[in-house]
Amino acid sequence: MQALDYIQSNKDRFLEELIDLLKIPSVSADSKFKGDVRKAAEFIQKKLMDAGADSADIVETAGHPIVYGEKMLDEKLPTVLVYGHYDVQPADPYELWDSPPFEPVIKNERIYARGACDDKGQMYMHIKSFEALMSNNELPCNVKFMIEGEEEVGSDNLEAFVRENKEKLAADVILISDTGIIDNDNPSITVGLRGLSYVEVEVTGPNRDLHSGMYGGAVGNPINILCDMIAKLQNEKGEITIPGFYKDVEVLSDEQRAQMAKAPFNLDHYKKELDIDDVKGEEGYSTLERTGIRPTLDVNGIWGGYTGEGAKTVLPSKAYAKISMRLVPNQSSEEITKLFTDHFMSLAPASVKVKVTPHHGGEAAVVSTGSVGYKAAEQAMTDTWGKQPIPMREGGSIPIVALFQDVLKLDSILLGFGLDEDAIHSPNESYGLFNYYKGIETITMFYKHFAEMSR
Amino acid sequence: MQALDYIQSNKDRFLEELIDLLKIPSVSADSKFKGDVRKAAEFIQKKLMDAGADSADIVETAGHPIVYGEKMLDEKLPTVLVYGHYDVQPADPYELWDSPPFEPVIKNERIYARGACDDKGQMYMHIKSFEALMSNNELPCNVKFMIEGEEEVGSDNLEAFVRENKEKLAADVILISDTGIIDNDNPSITVGLRGLSYVEVEVTGPNRDLHSGMYGGAVGNPINILCDMIAKLQNEKGEITIPGFYKDVEVLSDEQRAQMAKAPFNLDHYKKELDIDDVKGEEGYSTLERTGIRPTLDVNGIWGGYTGEGAKTVLPSKAYAKISMRLVPNQSSEEITKLFTDHFMSLAPASVKVKVTPHHGGEAAVVSTGSVGYKAAEQAMTDTWGKQPIPMREGGSIPIVALFQDVLKLDSILLGFGLDEDAIHSPNESYGLFNYYKGIETITMFYKHFAEMSR
Numbered sequence: 001m002q003a004l005d006y007i008q009s010n011k012d013r014f015l016e017e018l019i020d021l022l023k024i025p026s027v028s029a030d031s032k033f034k035g036d037v038r039k040a041a042e043f044i045q046k047k048l049m050d051a052g053a054d055s056a057d058i059v060e061t062a063g064h065p066i067v068y069g070e071k072m073l074d075e076k077l078p079t080v081l082v083y084g085h086y087d088v089q090p091a092d093p094y095e096l097w098d099s100p101p102f103e104p105v106i107k108n109e110r111i112y113a114r115g116a117c118d119d120k121g122q123m124y125m126h127i128k129s130f131e132a133l134m135s136n137n138e139l140p141c142n143v144k145f146m147i148e149g150e151e152e153v154g155s156d157n158l159e160a161f162v163r164e165n166k167e168k169l170a171a172d173v174i175l176i177s178d179t180g181i182i183d184n185d186n187p188s189i190t191v192g193l194r195g196l197s198y199v200e201v202e203v204t205g206p207n208r209d210l211h212s213g214m215y216g217g218a219v220g221n222p223i224n225i226l227c228d229m230i231a232k233l234q235n236e237k238g239e240i241t242i243p244g245f246y247k248d249v250e251v252l253s254d255e256q257r258a259q260m261a262k263a264p265f266n267l268d269h270y271k272k273e274l275d276i277d278d279v280k281g282e283e284g285y286s287t288l289e290r291t292g293i294r295p296t297l298d299v300n301g302i303w304g305g306y307t308g309e310g311a312k313t314v315l316p317s318k319a320y321a322k323i324s325m326r327l328v329p330n331q332s333s334e335e336i337t338k339l340f341t342d343h344f345m346s347l348a349p350a351s352v353k354v355k356v357t358p359h360h361g362g363e364a365a366v367v368s369t370g371s372v373g374y375k376a377a378e379q380a381m382t383d384t385w386g387k388q389p390i391p392m393r394e395g396g397s398i399p400i401v402a403l404f405q406d407v408l409k410l411d412s413i414l415l416g417f418g419l420d421e422d423a424i425h426s427p428n429e430s431y432g433l434f435n436y437y438k439g440i441e442t443i444t445m446f447y448k449h450f451a452e453m454s455r
Numbered sequence: 456m457q458a459l460d461y462i463q464s465n466k467d468r469f470l471e472e473l474i475d476l477l478k479i480p481s482v483s484a485d486s487k488f489k490g491d492v493r494k495a496a497e498f499i500q501k502k503l504m505d506a507g508a509d510s511a512d513i514v515e516t517a518g519h520p521i522v523y524g525e526k527m528l529d530e531k532l533p534t535v536l537v538y539g540h541y542d543v544q545p546a547d548p549y550e551l552w553d554s555p556p557f558e559p560v561i562k563n564e565r566i567y568a569r570g571a572c573d574d575k576g577q578m579y580m581h582i583k584s585f586e587a588l589m590s591n592n593e594l595p596c597n598v599k600f601m602i603e604g605e606e607e608v609g610s611d612n613l614e615a616f617v618r619e620n621k622e623k624l625a626a627d628v629i630l631i632s633d634t635g636i637i638d639n640d641n642p643s644i645t646v647g648l649r650g651l652s653y654v655e656v657e658v659t660g661p662n663r664d665l666h667s668g669m670y671g672g673a674v675g676n677p678i679n680i681l682c683d684m685i686a687k688l689q690n691e692k693g694e695i696t697i698p699g700f701y702k703d704v705e706v707l708s709d710e711q712r713a714q715m716a717k718a719p720f721n722l723d724h725y726k727k728e729l730d731i732d733d734v735k736g737e738e739g740y741s742t743l744e745r746t747g748i749r750p751t752l753d754v755n756g757i758w759g760g761y762t763g764e765g766a767k768t769v770l771p772s773k774a775y776a777k778i779s780m781r782l783v784p785n786q787s788s789e790e791i792t793k794l795f796t797d798h799f800m801s802l803a804p805a806s807v808k809v810k811v812t813p814h815h816g817g818e819a820a821v822v823s824t825g826s827v828g829y830k831a832a833e834q835a836m837t838d839t840w841g842k843q844p845i846p847m848r849e850g851g852s853i854p855i856v857a858l859f860q861d862v863l864k865l866d867s868i869l870l871g872f873g874l875d876e877d878a879i880h881s882p883n884e885s886y887g888l889f890n891y892y893k894g895i896e897t898i899t900m901f902y903k904h905f906a907e908m909s910r
Contacts, residue, residue, distance in 0.1 A: 194668060198766045207730035211875060213649060214847065216781055217751030218742045220735035223776075224685065224754050231686035234679070275662035278805035280675035287673045296672030299679050300769050301760035306777060311653045311814040312880075313779055314755050321678075322761060324768055326671055350733035359766040392669070420666060425767075 002136040003444050007128070011437060014128045015111070017047070018436070021086075021120050022104040022113040028064055028087035028153045037064045037149050040086045040120075044147050045069070047127050052134035053145070061157035064149030068168075071134070072142045078454040079142040080447065081171035081410070083400070084123030084178065085151035088115035089425045096427035110430040117431035118424035122177035122416060123147060125436060129443040140451030144171060151178075155400050162407050172454065173373035174404050175446065177439060179416030182392070184434060187385045189377055190414035192292065192393030193401060195327030195364035197336040198300075201226070201344060202355040203319045209305075212315040220351030222319040223304045229347040229354075230321060233297055237283040240297050240325075242343040248330040252293055260288055292393045295336075296326045322359070333361030365401040365412075366393075372453045373413040379453075380415075380445035384438055415446065458587040458899050466892060469583050470566070472502065473891070476541075476575050477559040477568040483519055483542035483608045492519045492604050495541045495575075499602050500524070502582050507589035508600070516612035519604030523623075526589070527597045533909040534597040535902065536626035536865070538855070539578030539633065540606035543570035544880045551882035565885040572886035573879035577632035577871060578602060580891060584898040595906030599626060606633075610855050617862050627909065628828035629859050630901065632894060634871030637847070639889055642840045644832055645869035647747070647848030648856060650782030650819035652791040653755075656681070656799060657810040658774045664760075667770040675806030677774040678759045684802040684809075685776060688752055692738040695752050695780075697798040703785040707748055718743055747848050750791075751781045777814075788816030820856040820867075821848075827908045828868040834908075835870075835900035839893055870901065 007014070026040035027033040041058050048056035048069040056069030064087060072079075091101035091114040099105045104113035111121070126145070133139040146169065148158045162169065179190040205222040206215070235241050252260075265288055271279065281290035290296070304319030306312035325336055341356040348354040368374060369391050381389040401412045417439040423429050462469070481495035482488040496513050503511035503524040511524030519542060527534075546556035546569040554560045559568035566576070581600070588594040601624065603613045617624065634645040660677040661670070690696055707715075720743055726734065736745035745751070759774030761767035780791055796811040803809040823829065824846050836844040856867045872894040878884050 196668075196768070198768070200766075205729075205731060210729075212751075212753045212755060212779060213651075213781060215729075215746065216753040216779075217749060218734055218736045218745040219729060219731065220733070221753050223757050224689070224752075225735075227682035227685040227754065227757070230679065230682040274660075274665075274670075274674060276660060276674065276806055277808075278675070279673055280680075280804060280806035281673045290673040291670065294672060296667075297679075298667045298671040298676050298768075298770055299682065299760065300667060300767060301762045301771075302678050302682070302774065303758045303762040305754065305756035307756045307758040307775075311655075311777065311779070312755060313651070313653070313753075315753055316755075319757065320762075322766065324667060324671075324766070326668060349735060351731055351735035353732075 001138055001444065001448065003132040003138045004441060006132045006136055007437065007440050007444065014440065015433070015436070018111070018121060018124050019104045021124060022111070022115055023102055025102045026087050026115070026149065027090050028150050029090050037087060041065045041067050041149055044086050044127070048145060051127055051131035056145070059161065061161060063157045066149065066158065066161055067145065067147040069145040070143065071130070071139065073139065074142070077140065077142050078451060079144060079171040080450065081144045081146060081169060081174045082126045083146050083174055083176045083412070084126060085119045085148045086123060087149040087152050088120065089118070089152050093427065098428055106433070109433050111433065111436070112428060112430045114429055116429050117418045117422040118429065119151065119178045121431040121436055122418065122439065125177060125417070125439040125443055126175070129440050129447070132440070132444055133447060139447065141447050144169065158400060159403055162403060166408065169408055171410060173450065174408070174410050174412040175443070176398070176401070176412050176414055177416045177443070178398060179414045180418035180420065180422070181416070182390065183419060184432070187381045187387060187389040188392045189374070189381065189389045190393070190416065191367045191369050191374070191391040193362070193365045193398060194393060195331055195333050196324060196360070196362045197327060197333045197340065198322070198324040198359040198361065199337060199340060200357045200359060201321050201323060202357070203229070203348070204317060204353045205351060206315070206317055209317050210315040212313040215315050219315060220349060221315050222352055223316060225349060225352050226302070226304070226319040226321060229344060230299060230323070232347050238281050239283070240295070242339050244339050245295070245336065248332070249295060249328055250293070250330055257289065260292065261286065263288060293328060295328050295331060297323065299323050327364050329364045329366055331364065333363055337361060362399045363402045365405065367411055367414060371411050373411055373450065376446050376450035376453050377413050377415045379449045380442045383445045384442045415442065417442070456593055456899065456903065457591040458593045459896060461587045461591055462583070462892070462895050462899065469895065470888070470891070473566070473576060473579050474559045476579060477566070477570055478557055480557045481542050481570070481604065482545050483605050484545050492542060496520045496522050496604055499541050499582070503600060506582055506586035511600070514616065516616060518612045521604065521613065521616055522602040523600065525597070525599040526585070526594065528594065529597070532596050533906060534599060534626040535905065536599045536601060536624060536629045537581045538629055538631045538867070539581060539602045540574045540604065541578060541602055542604040542607050543575065544573070544607050548882065553883055561888070564888050566888065566891070567883060567885045569884055571884050572873045572877040573884065574606065574633045576886040576891055577873065577894065580632060580872070580894040580898055581630070584895050584902070587895070587899055588902060594902065596902050599624065613855060614858055617858060621863060624863055626865060628905065629863070629865050629867040630898070631853070631856070631867050631869055632871045632898070633853060634869045635873035635875065636871065637845065638874060639887070642836045642842060642844040643847045644829070644836065644844045645848070645871060646822045646824050646829070646846040648817070648820045648853060649848060650786055650788050651779060651815070651817045652782060652788045652795060653777070653779040653814040653816065654792060654795060655775065655777050655812045655814060657812070658684070658803070659772060659808045660806065661770070661772055664772050665770040667768040670770050674770060675804060676770050677807055678771060680804060680807050681757070681759070681774040681776060684799060685754060685778070687802050693736050694738070695750070697794050699794050700750070700791065703787070704750060704783055705748070705785055712744065715743055715747065716741065748783060750783050750786060752778065754778050782819050784819045784821060786819065788818055792816060817854045818857045820860065822866055822869060826866050828866055828905065831901050831905035831908050832868050832870045834904045835897045838900045839897045870897065872897070
């Protein structure tokens with residue numbers, strides 16, 4: 001394809017344009033950036049038109065605008081609806097950034113800036129792929145772009161837009177790049193998003209830090225008590241003890257489980273790669289089942305008392321933990337958060353006070369690996385990597401995927417190129433140049449295969 | 456007493472002298488300060504002579520020297536042996552100090568410097584009290600000073616000195632100011648030092664932080680496992696489950712316990728003051744027994760995973776805790792550390808590796824409240840505070856107290872004036888000017904009462 005050569009010879013400009021976009025501090029959560037959010041929308045609108053869209057509009061909403069553009073070649077051709085977002089997470093704390101978040105720098109073959117990966121970098125790959133295809137008369141499908149400015153604040157106004165524009169948004173598949181791959185040697189495609197319930201718990205004992213020599217043994221120690229409460233959340237079989245936790249969990253048939261068991265998986269290699277002597281999880285399930293079809297509970301962070309060098313004999317006033325539960329289809333994030341909260345509070349002895357604060361949640365979603373969209377994405381990655389991608393269920397939730405399934409009756413193909421080290425939502429967010437260019441190429445190949453396979 | 460007026464009119468000079476002493480970085484742990492450690496010893500020697508000692512010698516040891524001085528008035532008078540130390544903890548990390556650790560500053564009626572409280576400030580009170588009594592011909596006892604330079608590194612050479620100089624050190628009581636009071640409104644005297652076994656534990660799961668969405672439920676989470684292991688260290692009755700833990704614990708008679716129960720204690724006030732709805736501890740024991748005669752186990756610090764703002768779904772590679780056990784007389788710190796280590800390791804599932812690092816320990820010691828020394832100290836504090844001091848068992852261990860009981864057969868009176876907020880061993884160590892002057896006065900009154908009560 002000439003489009004691939006075109007990408008090759010326009011690399012530098014593609015990067016410069018992304019840098020220009022990253023310089024716009026389009027933080028949707030903070031009203032003082034309202035003007036910048038609009039500037040980013042206008043930037044996208046212009047680039048869509050420059051690339052050859054029939055139209056590209058800034059659609060007003062009750063909040064930040066949605067950019068909607070399209071290129072309709074022929075009604076008979078399949079249509080791809082691209083979803084992405086041009087807003088970014090707040091960049092605080094600024095002092096933890098090695099370079100200012102809205103002054104992109106290239107270092108170690110990575111571009112550092114807020115939004116470099118999430119989602120400006122990943123979203124902009126789609127516009128550049130579109131440009132490459134258009135410039136070489138190689139676009140084989142109709143394309144619709146729906147790029148919103150409120151993903152980082154809950155996509156509240158997108159839902160209304162989608163519900164009101166079902167016909168306009170009619171398509172054969174939704175393509176989204178807002179997820180990741182295993183690593184640059186192991187391409188993967190996200191096929192399932194487990195739901196999530198994420199809470200922060202605070203256990204308060206005495207009203208101030210005490211000397212453990214004076215009070216230890218007589219005053220409930222919030223760390224010991226927190227550990228005890230956490231330990232009680234799971235039983236010896238690795239089952240979660242929250243009453244009602246499993247009631248909506250889909251029970252797979254033996255046949256379905258046998259099918260899953262055929263997936264290539266080498267436990268010895270898995271253990272060796274993680275340097276562990278044994279895996280650990282719910283009794284009666286394999287490792288792939290434990291991460292794929294069963295809900296789980298993990299403490300993601302814990303802290304309390306003295307954590308510096310050496311020894312201090314404090315009996316602290318407070319102890320904290322961040323606890324998340326991965327949910328499977330049919331489990332409601334909101335309900336699980338409530339069940340957790342009630343149960344956790346009931347585990348507290350009278351000597352402490354407990355506060356549970358829900359962080360955020362999301363419902364589970366599953367993408368079929370049998371769809372044309374999936375097959376096309378798989379083939380595109382195989383082309384560009386020389387290696388078949390691994391279908392992966394991922395933990396991160398993208399709530400709009402459930403919305404698209406519900407309202408538009410469309411599968412989303414989660415063709416993302418991020419890495420864990422991109423540190424999205426964190427200081428020093430970055431995106432690999434390798435991933436940016438590989439993404440543009442892979443998306444380009446996706447259109448080709450999707451058109452061919454749809455015939 | 457004229458000595459009290461003398462203290463009052465020499466306050467400024469007493470403080471200036473302490474500042475001079477604090478400027479000497481006598482860090483015993485770091486050989487690059489060897490010369491400074493000696494300078495501090497020479498400073499003490501000179502001040503003892505200036506104050507009126509018969510002699511003050513720098514006694515060489517295999518490590519840093521001991522300053523030994525004395526004033527013998529009359530063999531028939533009682534003799535007080537003062538112990539203290541002129542060496543200090545290392546001051547690192549320097550960057551956490553608001554002002555340089557060896558450039559003392561006065562702020563908010565406190566003197567900030569490494570060693571301000573521990574133990575230069577507290578030790579120097581004795582020399583100034585001695586000066587005040589000598590200058591006014593009011594010293595009513597013989598006094599011996601044994602001021603060492605290796606307390607912060609284990610007092611290794613002091614033990615040899617004590618064993619070799621039993622006769623020279625003969626006295627009626629040992630007086631030490633290296634402990635604290637409850638607060639400036641509530642004077643207290645330390646009458647028991649529980650022993651201590653303090654360990655740091657490290658639980659390692661996978662060799663790197665993982666995404667909990669991808670691995671959660673299948674790979675042992677070191678935080679969950681650490682919580683579980685900590686929870687198992689105590690049973691539902693609040694008893695410590697380490698095999699052999701209680702075997703050397705002294706069992707008090709019903710009579711002894713009845714005696715203890717007579718101590719003034721108001722549980723409602725205790726709970727209200729700490730803002731807790733209930734106390735928590737070993738079944739079958741009262742709050743005073745739990746802190747006084749029973750060994751205990753507390754987690755003093757715990758950390759692992761993501762502890763910043765918001766939500767991150769990490770399954771961390773490691774989790775850590777600092778755990779200490781308070782020991783009662785007859786329990787061996789070293790043996791308990793070993794029992795803990797063996798038991799803790801046995802609690803670990805195969806999915807993690809566990810490391811236990813002993814921090815430091817100390818044996819328990821008890822001071823009788825019926826001795827003349829205690830009564831004199833009690834009366835001295837009552838004089839200067841207008842309030843009777845509370846006898847307290849404290850957690851911090853001073854290993855040499857057990858040594859003095861063993862070799863010299865002498866009780867130590869722990870007449871300390873520090874506060875928790877002094878932050879000894881930490882950056883920004885400080886000592887209240889109130890405590891410094893009150894200490895000098897109280898020590899002065901101690902001599903008077905000790906001489907009178909010894910008649």
